[in-house]
Amino acid sequence: MSNDTKTQASAPTSAVDPRLLQRESGLQGYLNEFKRKIRGGDLGSLPVVVGLLVIWAVFSFNDSKYFAATTGTFVAYYMVGVGLLSLGLVFVLLLGEIDLSVGAVSGLAAAFFAVLSVNHGMNPWLAVVLTLVGGALIGALQGWIFAKIGVPAFVVTLAGFLGWQGVMLWLLGSTGTINLPDSGLNHFLSGNSFFLGGDISGGYILALLAVASMAVSSLLEQRRRRSAGVPFRPTSEIVLRSALLAVGAFGAAFVLNQDRGVPNDLVLFLALLIIADFVLRRTSYGRKIFAVGGNIEASRRAGISVSAIRISVYAISGAFAALGGLAIASTTSAAGQAGADPNNLMMAIAAAVIGGTSLFGGRGRVWSALLGMLVISSIQAGLYMLGLNLDIQYMIMGVVLLAAVVVDSLSRRTQKSSGRA
Amino acid sequence: MSNDTKTQASAPTSAVDPRLLQRESGLQGYLNEFKRKIRGGDLGSLPVVVGLLVIWAVFSFNDSKYFAATTGTFVAYYMVGVGLLSLGLVFVLLLGEIDLSVGAVSGLAAAFFAVLSVNHGMNPWLAVVLTLVGGALIGALQGWIFAKIGVPAFVVTLAGFLGWQGVMLWLLGSTGTINLPDSGLNHFLSGNSFFLGGDISGGYILALLAVASMAVSSLLEQRRRRSAGVPFRPTSEIVLRSALLAVGAFGAAFVLNQDRGVPNDLVLFLALLIIADFVLRRTSYGRKIFAVGGNIEASRRAGISVSAIRISVYAISGAFAALGGLAIASTTSAAGQAGADPNNLMMAIAAAVIGGTSLFGGRGRVWSALLGMLVISSIQAGLYMLGLNLDIQYMIMGVVLLAAVVVDSLSRRTQKSSGRA
Amino acid sequence: SSSSSSTSAAGGSQTIGLLLPENTTTRYEQFDKPLFEAKVKALAPSATIQYANAGGSAQTQAQQVQTMINAGVKVLVVDAQDAAQIKSSVQAAHDKGIKVVAYDRLAQGPVDAYVSFDNEKVGELQGQGLLNAMGPAATPSAKVVEIDGDSADPNAADFKKGFTTAVQGKVNIAYDASGLWKPDVAAQKATAAFNQLGAKNVAGVYSANDGMAAGIVTSMKNAGVTAPIGGQDAQLDAVQRIVAGTQAYTVYKAYKPEAEAAAQLAVDLLNGQSISSVATVTKTSLSGNSVPSDLLTPVLLTKTNIKDTVVADGLYQVSQICTADFAAACKAAGLQ
Amino acid sequence: MTSAPVLALRGVSKRFGAVQALTDVELEVHAGEVVALVGDNGAGKSTLVKTIAGVHPIDEGAIEWEGREVHINRPQDAQHLGVATVYQDLALCDNLDVVNNLFLGRELRRRGVLDEVAMEQKSRELLDTLSIRIPSVRIPIASLSGGQRQVVAIARSLIGEPKVVILDEPTAALGVEQTAQVLDLVERLRERGLGVILISHNMADVRAVADTVAVLRLGKNNGTFPVQETTQETIIAAITGATENAVTRRAARTAEAAK
Amino acid sequence: MTSAPVLALRGVSKRFGAVQALTDVELEVHAGEVVALVGDNGAGKSTLVKTIAGVHPIDEGAIEWEGREVHINRPQDAQHLGVATVYQDLALCDNLDVVNNLFLGRELRRRGVLDEVAMEQKSRELLDTLSIRIPSVRIPIASLSGGQRQVVAIARSLIGEPKVVILDEPTAALGVEQTAQVLDLVERLRERGLGVILISHNMADVRAVADTVAVLRLGKNNGTFPVQETTQETIIAAITGATENAVTRRAARTAEAAK
Ligand SMILES: Nc1ncnc2c1ncn2[C@@H]1O[C@H](COP(=O)(O)OP(=O)(O)OP(=O)(O)O)[C@@H](O)[C@H]1O
Numbered sequence A, B: 001m002s003n004d005t006k007t008q009a010s011a012p013t014s015a016v017d018p019r020l021l022q023r024e025s026g027l028q029g030y031l032n033e034f035k036r037k038i039r040g041g042d043l044g045s046l047p048v049v050v051g052l053l054v055i056w057a058v059f060s061f062n063d064s065k066y067f068a069a070t071t072g073t074f075v076a077y078y079m080v081g082v083g084l085l086s087l088g089l090v091f092v093l094l095l096g097e098i099d100l101s102v103g104a105v106s107g108l109a110a111a112f113f114a115v116l117s118v119n120h121g122m123n124p125w126l127a128v129v130l131t132l133v134g135g136a137l138i139g140a141l142q143g144w145i146f147a148k149i150g151v152p153a154f155v156v157t158l159a160g161f162l163g164w165q166g167v168m169l170w171l172l173g174s175t176g177t178i179n180l181p182d183s184g185l186n187h188f189l190s191g192n193s194f195f196l197g198g199d200i201s202g203g204y205i206l207a208l209l210a211v212a213s214m215a216v217s218s219l220l221e222q223r224r225r226r227s228a229g230v231p232f233r234p235t236s237e238i239v240l241r242s243a244l245l246a247v248g249a250f251g252a253a254f255v256l257n258q259d260r261g262v263p264n265d266l267v268l269f270l271a272l273l274i275i276a277d278f279v280l281r282r283t284s285y286g287r288k289i290f291a292v293g294g295n296i297e298a299s300r301r302a303g304i305s306v307s308a309i310r311i312s313v314y315a316i317s318g319a320f321a322a323l324g325g326l327a328i329a330s331t332t333s334a335a336g337q338a339g340a341d342p343n344n345l346m347m348a349i350a351a352a353v354i355g356g357t358s359l360f361g362g363r364g365r366v367w368s369a370l371l372g373m374l375v376i377s378s379i380q381a382g383l384y385m386l387g388l389n390l391d392i393q394y395m396i397m398g399v400v401l402l403a404a405v406v407v408d409s410l411s412r413r414t415q416k417s418s419g420r421a
Numbered sequence C: 001s002s003s004s005s006s007t008s009a010a011g012g013s014q015t016i017g018l019l020l021p022e023n024t025t026t027r028y029e030q031f032d033k034p035l036f037e038a039k040v041k042a043l044a045p046s047a048t049i050q051y052a053n054a055g056g057s058a059q060t061q062a063q064q065v066q067t068m069i070n071a072g073v074k075v076l077v078v079d080a081q082d083a084a085q086i087k088s089s090v091q092a093a094h095d096k097g098i099k100v101v102a103y104d105r106l107a108q109g110p111v112d113a114y115v116s117f118d119n120e121k122v123g124e125l126q127g128q129g130l131l132n133a134m135g136p137a138a139t140p141s142a143k144v145v146e147i148d149g150d151s152a153d154p155n156a157a158d159f160k161k162g163f164t165t166a167v168q169g170k171v172n173i174a175y176d177a178s179g180l181w182k183p184d185v186a187a188q189k190a191t192a193a194f195n196q197l198g199a200k201n202v203a204g205v206y207s208a209n210d211g212m213a214a215g216i217v218t219s220m221k222n223a224g225v226t227a228p229i230g231g232q233d234a235q236l237d238a239v240q241r242i243v244a245g246t247q248a249y250t251v252y253k254a255y256k257p258e259a260e261a262a263a264q265l266a267v268d269l270l271n272g273q274s275i276s277s278v279a280t281v282t283k284t285s286l287s288g289n290s291v292p293s294d295l296l297t298p299v300l301l302t303k304t305n306i307k308d309t310v311v312a313d314g315l316y317q318v319s320q321i322c323t324a325d326f327a328a329a330c331k332a333a334g335l336q
Numbered sequence D, E: 001m002t003s004a005p006v007l008a009l010r011g012v013s014k015r016f017g018a019v020q021a022l023t024d025v026e027l028e029v030h031a032g033e034v035v036a037l038v039g040d041n042g043a044g045k046s047t048l049v050k051t052i053a054g055v056h057p058i059d060e061g062a063i064e065w066e067g068r069e070v071h072i073n074r075p076q077d078a079q080h081l082g083v084a085t086v087y088q089d090l091a092l093c094d095n096l097d098v099v100n101n102l103f104l105g106r107e108l109r110r111r112g113v114l115d116e117v118a119m120e121q122k123s124r125e126l127l128d129t130l131s132i133r134i135p136s137v138r139i140p141i142a143s144l145s146g147g148q149r150q151v152v153a154i155a156r157s158l159i160g161e162p163k164v165v166i167l168d169e170p171t172a173a174l175g176v177e178q179t180a181q182v183l184d185l186v187e188r189l190r191e192r193g194l195g196v197i198l199i200s201h202n203m204a205d206v207r208a209v210a211d212t213v214a215v216l217r218l219g220k221n222n223g224t225f226p227v228q229e230t231t232q233e234t235i236i237a238a239i240t241g242a243t244e245n246a247v248t249r250r251a252a253r254t255a256e257a258a259k
């Protein structure tokens, strides 16, 4: 939960503990605290971001073409499909469970959509809705078997991994691969469709929106907190954070504008990330997910219906898997038998874990799906450009994946040895 | 731990609790307790065994040829390779961790062995030893990165999943698939090599050995316990258990003898299972594995070196993966690029879980690898005989897997609602 | 090597992209890639080659095509993992003015040239090889076990179709299942088939490729099935089995002419020259595009023509085939 | 106390596998009454509490609420009736911070969105009344000391409007000052007309605040005593099942040594 | 007590992230001495214990063992010196049974193989001396009551040959009889010449068995008192940091009500 990063500044109540190190006000205090955090290994996602920068640097060094706007578009565009699977998985991982079926469900969803809209000529948007509902129902069914019958989630979703793949093959059976028309959602998600038609203002508008809404909401919260007499973020910190976000957002917009603009599927992904983040951190439903992931028995005793949470979370995962499947299909404009690629499952889990979501439940953020996919896609972009043999490619992929997490792990180890598990 | 199934009979100490339901002596008491356990849902592996019988019945009903000794040989022979991966995984699962690299390591091991013994003409037994040591070293390396650097095991072994696959491709690169000669370990593990040359006495000797050693060791333990004044198993129970084992063992021997005898690779698998079971249940090393799987912090405080346990367990998993790889290669007499099949990984994990080993650590037995593989192989034998389309096959596989675990889960649910988690 | 080539090319003006589909079969990285590279080097020393292998994933291949488009290649030589799914990638390349050569599998979309073996013909040869090997045992009631390739691979359907055409009515296909191109799966399915049919009743076995045949041969030995079996690809291990007599035939698709024809087409397209001298026929793809094509003829490889084919073409040295384990068999077959 | 008790257990039994944890237990709690539930370790006190709270449904017997028989199968059932429980094992979510644990399942909302500010403010007030110092209400429960966690669990039970509060060894880990505060709290609850079940091994505390003492021994009732009229020795004898026990022996020995 | 203390802490400090849990703490324990460590909730008592036991290495300061400075970085280090610890949070493996938990890390072996019979026998004896009833020593710890678990944790510390025993609130969950047994046990340990650190919030227990009382307040030393010569009020004042506190207020109020 990001709340625990909120620092204590000039709290006027009596309960404050004299042993708590007060941060000096102003930017200086912020820097001091940052130094202390580095020493204590309490760095949030900084290590992974550093890992990402290192990956970019190494690949740019090896291949001058890597450092180009087209690579940016490549990463931004191709990470979305698997990123959506990963986003759904974050919900499941927060419960401390796993969903092995997301790859199969994504393949099935693409096939289902193709059969409905191409073979049966259904309105493509209606087909999209039916597909997403279908994904959610599949997830809910799996969640129900897990929550109510008590079959371990691993087994349920492993059965799903096989079963839904079978259903997909059966659906595609008579026709094999089905090419999707360049219209509707498939067009919207395709690599040729950019925000505001790729107009140069598009990226900057998005960046401005993000920075402004972050700054405004932080300031509003600061005001409420101040008037309620509870600790609040100092203005200097809000400015610093907004500035950092601005650098990232405008930087990304600039790079993407160098090529053709911000891909629409990235815009969709970001929008969904923001919504999911809001649900997880600002609603009591999200709070319950964290609680169940932290301690099932305590949640049950607190009156939370654990089964309802589980079923709904698997439904969410199923719906995201279905959407991810449509996004993946749109990258090849076709739904094929290889749609249920188990590699997608692996990459989706890896992304969430690399981004910092724990496999053991109760700890994580939706942004880990974004961060992890940035890492994975950046590696892939580089490896594809180098045109290596597959054996070397696999080896590099393995080593780089590991390296991307090692910094994070080392800092966590420091954290642990200073007593903060 | 199977110890907690030991029942309290006529204990002469004072500390015994009057609320503990005493079992009446004799067979009647055993039956009464059994009924009570069924009601309480405390059934051990019985549900999965029932599931297995149901699978056999259903397939036999659908295909008269299924109920034949050749099916027995099929199951007994083909389950060993993945079963060995699963056996190694049980150790890892007992720690509450996962090893995604076993499939890749098994493929690499087969390739390594083939390159050494065929391409370099090394003595095949020396090559086997080197391969197993190599597998253990790979595992230990992964364990070290996990235990000492603190990278989550999922990420380390995912990196291994990719990286070792790369190494395997690179090793095979110059030659592609390598045929293994029908000699050495490859001959021993091949489908043509049976215990005592397939002599009819072979199976019965094994069965007799198993039953006799179980009965004798149980009686010896009973005597020691009786004289030490701690609760012991009544003789009637020992007789009953030995009788049950005898039915199973002699039954299996009879079926396999109808075909060509007990495959040598099954004998090896069973021997390793017995050794692994002994290590886990009768040595302090095994006890430490359970402890770390149950509560890492408590184990650490008890002076257990958690890192050493982790590294060694991954080494064990790596060695079993290497041996499993050799067994899988011997079923095709060749080491090829498809060796690192991710399906093998999935099936190995599924077998352990179906057999009753928890993914959350601290609960499980090595026999779950055997039981789970029996289930999976029995399904596969049936599906392959029916020669169905892949789509139907996947669906049935998913549904049957689920069904095999549902009975178990339902009984666990009863158990939970009666307060025993 | 190719990895350094992509950096050296100025603006990618002389770059050819080579995309191969997977790595579970030996041929791609072992033969196709080096043969193709050598020929291009000979024809156009200034051209560079960018290489990618999709590892069996159509989705990865799409990303690899995009990478090459970004890198500014002029010609793409694509062996499609999925001939239908590649369509939008082919279109994207075409839109950028990049010429596309379909290699081995006829990709959908606006392809400029196609070079391949006739896959149905491969299946037919396999059928013929099996019938020859069965000899008089090939009767309409003779039970044959058929293990096909992965149905996600469109070529698998072509092989099956050709095979069926060749053996229809001549033998009885008593068991038919997909081996997913995986040796261990094929081995288990074959064993199940033998259990189902009875080992003695099996008169012949069809394996769609040599990789699976390795597993099936082992199953046959275990089950005591003595019927003939064959595959395709002329993998080294398969040639060894043919020498040893455990496999009856394989289909040899000479990679060298295929790779060299592709190289010729690619260089011609790169230089803006006519390709009509190489691509002499026209094939219509499933997307309706007529593609100038060069279709090569596969060869049925048995013990008798090893020397004249794979050895003569320099694919394998005799010493590679005749390792210690196969020395005796080689002598008997007159290879050594 | 002639009115129907708020909560009554009639012949409740509960079994775990081979252990008969409760046998035919009877218990009555009236509004405005503090019932102390005492007993040896493993007597079944916590099990009894959990059956009332809906954690473990009962096997036999009946639970009556304000004179009507009710079925309590899930914690929600008990909460809807108006039972608030502080468990001996606390049952907090280690990964959540103090505020989130306090309001878990009963979050304050503002326009549908969590009202973190109000919850944080309320938390500080609550903890202040129990005079506990916690470094920050935004640190995860995992990093609190044993007593700090216990106070958080107690504070949890005060959110909402319960009719019966069950405290299972609430002061076990508390310091002297915090213990005094909790005893004050129990008295305030009684004054507000709530029924309180207090489990404790500390006879002094029990005698200080309880009206009635119910003794459990080996899962069975072993007497109910009005506190005013009963000596500590009687209660201890009922707990241990013998007038001659380790406590008396120790007392005798210490007395002798002091001579 | 002129000889060097078995264990001495010199200016020990420990910090968790932003919380300074211990600041310059001094503590001495001699052989045959029972030192009571008291303090408010969150004072840092358990943290201090964990630094000695090697669970959290210290940030600053020194630990001396029999006069020599030692470095305790892992639990093994403390165990090898001869420190046995009962943690407040017990630290047992829920999935293992009572016997396995008792002997964890110190299993008895016979010809290299676990000697389950001897361990089971020894477990029963140990638990009997602490007069606890446990349904069976072969049921997993998870199904024991709070007090039963605590006794298991205490019994664990008696296996082996420690020189210093640290008990962090050992009687918090214990019944009257078991508490008396543990106090007896502490006295037996003193007689055997061991150093004992006893943490407790129960002043009566502290006064009954301790020789010296060391008070921690907000992570700092707040006085060391010989038990004989110090009144309870003085100690409580040192703990709460004020002579006027909830305890005295409550006492005054109760006295008034009694009038
Ligand atoms: N889930 C369970 N499974 C099996 N036995 C259990 C379970 N829970 C409790 N028991 C047993 O029931 C008995 C009563 O336990 P309970 O926790 O109610 O005791 P208690 O009176 O609260 O003791 P304490 O004072 O030590 O907290 C104990 O013997 C315990 O071992």
Ligand SMILES: Nc1ncnc2c1ncn2[C@@H]1O[C@H](COP(=O)(O)OP(=O)(O)OP(=O)(O)O)[C@@H](O)[C@H]1O
Pocket (backbone or CB within 6 Å): A419, A420, A421, D134, D135, D142, D143, D144, D145, D146, D147, D148, D173, D175, E016, E017, E019, E021, E039, E040, E041, E042, E043, E044, E045, E046, E047, E048, E088
């Ligand atoms: N791992 C940790 N991370 C952060 N803070 C911690 C951690 N452990 C303890 N603390 C803090 O250190 C302080 C001292 O805790 P400690 O557990 O030592 O108290 P204690 O004296 O044992 O209290 P109690 O009597 O309640 O057991 C507390 O304020 C606590 O919040």
Ligand SMILES: [Mg+2]
Pocket (backbone or CB within 6 Å): D045, D046, D047, D088, D168, E145, E146, E147
């Ligand atoms: Mg209790």
Ligand SMILES: [Mg+2]
Pocket (backbone or CB within 6 Å): D145, D146, D147, E045, E046, E047, E088, E168
């Ligand atoms: Mg403490």
